[in-house]
Amino acid sequence: MKKLICAMTIAAVTGAVTAQPKQAEEAKPAAATGPLEAPAAGADHFFRAGLLATTTYYQDQVLKQGLVNGNYRPFANYAYNEKYSFMVRGNLALKYYPEKPASVERQVNAVGILEITSFEGNFGRHSVTAGRSFY
Numbered sequence: 753m754k755k756l757i758c759a760m761t762i763a764a765v766t767g768a769v770t771a772q773p774k775q776a777e778e779a780k781p782a783a784a785t786g787p788l789e790a791p792a793a794g795a796d797h798f799f800r801a802g803l804l805a806t807t808t809y810y811q812d813q814v815l816k817q818g819l820v821n822g823n824y825r826p827f828a829n830y831a832y833n834e835k836y837s838f839m840v841r842g843n844l845a846l847k848y849y850p851e852k853p854a855s856v857e858r859q860v861n862a863v864g865i866l867e868i869t870s871f872e873g874n875f876g877r878h879s880v881t882a883g884r885s886f887y
Contacts, residue, residue, distance in 0.1 A: 798831040817851035825867065835875075839883075841868040 804825040811818040827841040844864040852859040870883030 796833045799829070801828045802826070815849075815853065817849065817853070820846075820848040820850070822846040822848075835873065837870075837872040839868070839870045840866070843867040 804827070805822070806824075807820065807822040809818055809820050822845070824844040824846070825841055826844070827839070829837065829839045831837040842864060844862065847861045849856060849859050868884050870881070872882075873880045
């Protein structure tokens with residue numbers, strides 16, 4: 753269990769991955785090359801994923817052996833061509849007692865839920881938003 757807590761704490765770094773079409777050669781001054789051409793129309797995909805994490809260790813008169821309380825929120829966001837965006841975020845709550853107290857039923861308790869989902873779309877002059885977002 754300690755390995756799981758350490759792994760989840762280490763995974764608290766947010767990573768971003770961007771998949772975009774390859775860029776043309778470096779832009780040259782306009783005077784030397786003439787007018788700049790418009791970029792080729794292509795799909796512009798953007799994917800971002802990460803983990804928001806907090807881990808707290810409690811110890812007091814009642815919990816002499818301590819309590820590790822972790823709150824982890826993995827998320828993923830996908831956008832296409834700056835027109836459509838889809839986002840999902842979950843919530844994983846973890847409680848771990850290094851030594852099980854008599855008043856507690858289980859030494860480890862983990863509860864996970866799908867916390868937020870959203871879709872945003874732009875259709876010309878109209879836009880549609882469904883769900884709840886976070887930025």
